Amino acid sequence: MHAVRMRLILPAVQLTIAILLLVLARRYIPPQHYDTLYMPTAGFVCMGINAPATLFRAAAAAVLPLYTPDRTPWSLLGFGTEDLLFLAAVIALWYVVGQWLDKRIADKAPRTAIPRWPGVLVSAGLALFGVPLIALGAKGLNSYSIGFHNYNNPRGSLIAWVLALTWGITLTVVSIVRITKSIRMRARM
Numbered sequence: 001m002h003a004v005r006m007r008l009i010l011p012a013v014q015l016t017i018a019i020l021l022l023v024l025a026r027r028y029i030p031p032q033h034y035d036t037l038y039m040p041t042a043g044f045v046c047m048g049i050n051a052p053a054t055l056f057r058a059a060a061a062a063v064l065p066l067y068t069p070d071r072t073p074w075s076l077l078g079f080g081t082e083d084l085l086f087l088a089a090v091i092a093l094w095y096v097v098g099q100w101l102d103k104r105i106a107d108k109a110p111r112t113a114i115p116r117w118p119g120v121l122v123s124a125g126l127a128l129f130g131v132p133l134i135a136l137g138a139k140g141l142n143s144y145s146i147g148f149h150n151y152n153n154p155r156g157s158l159i160a161w162v163l164a165l166t167w168g169i170t171l172t173v174v175s176i177v178r179i180t181k182s183i184r185m186r187a188r189m
Contacts, residue, residue, distance in 0.1 A: 006097075006098035006099075006102050007095050007098035007099040007101075008098065009098065010095070010097055011090075011091045011092075011098065013094075014090055014091075014093075015091055015094070017049070018046055018049070018050060018090045021043065021049075022079070022083065023078075024040070024042040025039070025040045028040035028042065031152075037152070040156065041153060041159065042156075044153060044159050045159055045160070047160050047163075048159055048160040048161075048162070048164055049163060050086075050093060051133055051137075051160075051164040051167040052133065053092075055132060055133065055136075056085070056089040057082060060082070060085045061082050120178075123175040123179045124175065124179060126171050126174070126175040127171065127172045129171055130167070130168040130171030130172035131168065131172060132168070133167050133168030133171065134169060134172060136161075136165075137162065137163075137164035137165025137166070137168055140157065140161030140164065141161045141162070141165065
């Protein structure tokens with residue numbers, strides 16, 4: 001019997017959820033009489049569930065020339081270039097999470113091999129990727145506590161900040177634990 005491959009299931013499921021949430025957020029009719037932008041809760045939930053992909057989306061939008069004044073923005077099935085990059089990052093994010101889960105499920109015997117430095121470097125990179133998510137979540141929760149709600153949606157912004165903080169803490173803690181285990185294993189040998 002074949003084992004369930006989370007690295008294939010998670011990206012498909014999360015991509016479907018992300019597309020549904022983005023479509024729901026776009027079709028939502030915002031409340032009237034706001035003088036600033038409004039973002040639906042579905043959009044915030046999509047950003048929070050996929051917080052690392054959201055960071056990639058922001059970085060890609062800042063670096064890549066996605067929009068130029070002399071051309072009409074490119075789109076596919078109603079999703080612009082930035083959204084398509086975000087959805088590609090969602091697939092990559094959940095593929096990596098699924099691959100990690102597959103390794104955890106298959107790895108029932110204790111490890112005795114010498115840890116490899118590329119794994120330590122990847123863990124360090126993930127920890128460094130978690131730090132901005134912690135900062136983003138903490139800053140968002142702080143602004144929430146003083147009454148500032150992003151995009152006129154207190155519930156949605158709270159959900160997004162809590163999920164971003166959770167992603168950041170998870171990435172940082174898991175990476176630090178992996179690095180610590182690798183250093184301890186190397187010290188024993």
